[in-house]
Amino acid sequence: MVVDQVGGEFIVSSPYPAVQRAVGETRYTGLPAIVSASDDETDVVVMSVPIYREGEILSIVCFVGSGDESHCGVMEVWQPIGEYDELNMTKGYFGALERFQNVSSFVRFEKGSGLPGQVWRNASFVIHDKLPSHSGFLRAAGASAESLQVAIGIPVMGDDFLASVLLISSSVAPLGKGFEVWRCAGDDFLLESAAYQDLDESLQLPLESKVTCHGSLPGFAAESSAAVISDDPALISFGRGEDCHFEGRAFAMPFFEDGRVTNVLIMLL
Numbered sequence: 286m287v288v289d290q291v292g293g294e295f296i297v298s299s300p301y302p303a304v305q306r307a308v309g310e311t312r313y314t315g316l317p318a319i320v321s322a323s324d325d326e327t328d329v330v331v332m333s334v335p336i337y338r339e340g341e342i343l344s345i346v347c348f349v350g351s352g353d354e355s356h357c358g359v360m361e362v363w364q365p366i367g368e369y370d371e372l373n374m375t376k377g378y379f380g381a382l383e384r385f386q387n388v389s390s391f392v393r394f395e396k397g398s399g400l401p402g403q404v405w406r407n408a409s410f411v412i413h414d415k416l417p418s419h420s421g422f423l424r425a426a427g428a429s430a431e432s433l434q435v436a437i438g439i440p441v442m443g444d445d446f447l448a449s450v451l452l453i454s455s456s457v458a459p460l461g462k463g464f465e466v467w468r469c470a471g472d473d474f475l476l477e478s479a480a481y482q483d484l485d486e487s488l489q490l491p492l493e494s495k496v497t498c499h500g501s502l503p504g505f506a507a508e509s510s511a512a513v514i515s516d517d518p519a520l521i522s523f524g525r526g527e528d529c530h531f532e533g534r535a536f537a538m539p540f541f542e543d544g545r546v547t548n549v550l551i552m553l554l
Contacts, residue, residue, distance in 0.1 A: 288346055288512045288536075302326055304347050307333035311345050317362045317441055317450050319376045321352060328352035330378050332360045332450070336512060338541040340444045344511045346538060348452060350460075354381035358460060359433065359453035363394065363401035365446065370396045372405065372449060385433070388424055399424075401449035404438035408446070408542055410466045410550040411438040414480035416453075432456045435480045437464055439550065440540060459483055462533070463553035465490070467503040469546055474503040477548065484553060488525050496524035503549040506537035510546075513537050521553070 299305065303322045310318040311333040318333045330352050335342045350358060362376040372394040379386035394402040400422060403411050413422045413436045422436060432455045439450040454460035462484040467474040476494040498504035501523045506513050514536050515521060521535045536552040 288344060288514060299347070299349075300327070301329050301331065301349060303329055303331045304333075304349060307331040307347055308345050311335050312342075315342065315443060315447070316364075317376070317448055319360055319362065319378050321378070330360065332362075332378070332452075334439060334450050335441060336538065336541070337441070337443045338510065339544045343541075346512045350378075351458075358455055358458055359385065359451070361389065361401075361451040361453070363449040363451065365405075372396075372401045375448075382433075385424070388426075392424065400436055400438045400451060404440050404449040405446055408440055408442060408540075409468075409477075409548050410440065410538075410540060412436070412464055412466055412478040412480050413438075434459075435464060435482060437550065437552075439538070442540075442542070454482065456482070461536075461552045461554045463489065463551075465551040465553075467496075467549045467551065469507065469548060470495070472498050474498065474501060474507075474549065488522070488529050488531055488553075490525065494524065502535055502537050502551055506539045506549050507546040510539065510541075512539070 303320045307318045307320040320331045322329050330350050332348045334346045336344050360378040361374055363372040364375045366373045374389055396402050397406040400413050413419045416422045416433050416436060433453050434456045435454045437452045441448040452460060459482040463481040465479045466477045468477045473495050476490055476492055481489050502520050514534060516534045518531055521531045522529050534554045538550045539546045540548050
């Protein structure tokens with residue numbers, strides 16, 4: 286994962302040329318991009334997602350995955366196209382998941398329908414867990430056939446809504462150990478939704494858990510006004526109990542509406 290902070294110009298430091306190309310495309314179009322490596326490059330696939338505040342791009346997040354088709358996972362971009370309030374898939378990476386790709390290419394989502402439509406309606410990060418049995422995930426049959434387990438919906442909004450971005454994690458090759466959406470509630474953050482794939486139960490949190498802005502990872506992302514990556518165990522474990530200790534990295538991505546942070550996506554890696 287690569288976070289490109291914007292400070293007058295875009296500066297990306299990554300060993301993968303595909304990251305440079307994805308950031309360049311997003312910088313030019315203002316939209317998410319999905320870029321695969323060329324034949325002579327390390328086999329990766331990159332999805333770049335812009336973070337907007339009041340119509341301006343603050344930073345670009347690049348999710349970098351293996352291009353090995355045996356590593357099961359999905360990246361999708363859904364955009365409003367035409368006269369109707371519907372989202373069409375405009376970009377996607379499916380690896381070897383041809384059946385799921387075929388289903389997805391023919392689906393349209395109205396505002397509020399399915400995960401892409403819920404992201405659009407709510408203007409918020411949305412998590413769907415246990416996809417094969419999730420009533421709101423309208424491609425559940427395809428998810429079951431491909432061992433897909435968790436989907437994370439990411440809103441992209443400039444002056445208007447631009448896209449719903451989806452990351453879909455499988456039980457075969459999880460994208461992370463845990464995924465959480467924290468809603469800003471004054472000086473605190475409230476855990477709105479969560480899914481855990483390979484995280485010790487002592488570190489998992491029940492819904493409606495609350496952390497203060499100061500000292501917490503959601504608060505750090507909000508105060509930074511940017512996506513952040515941290516390996517600080519105290520910051521990551523804040524609010525999970527005095528004896529809890531997370532080893533690894535965590536990623537936090539804020540979403541802005543009317544110039545302020547309304548919710549934050551956390552990925553425990």
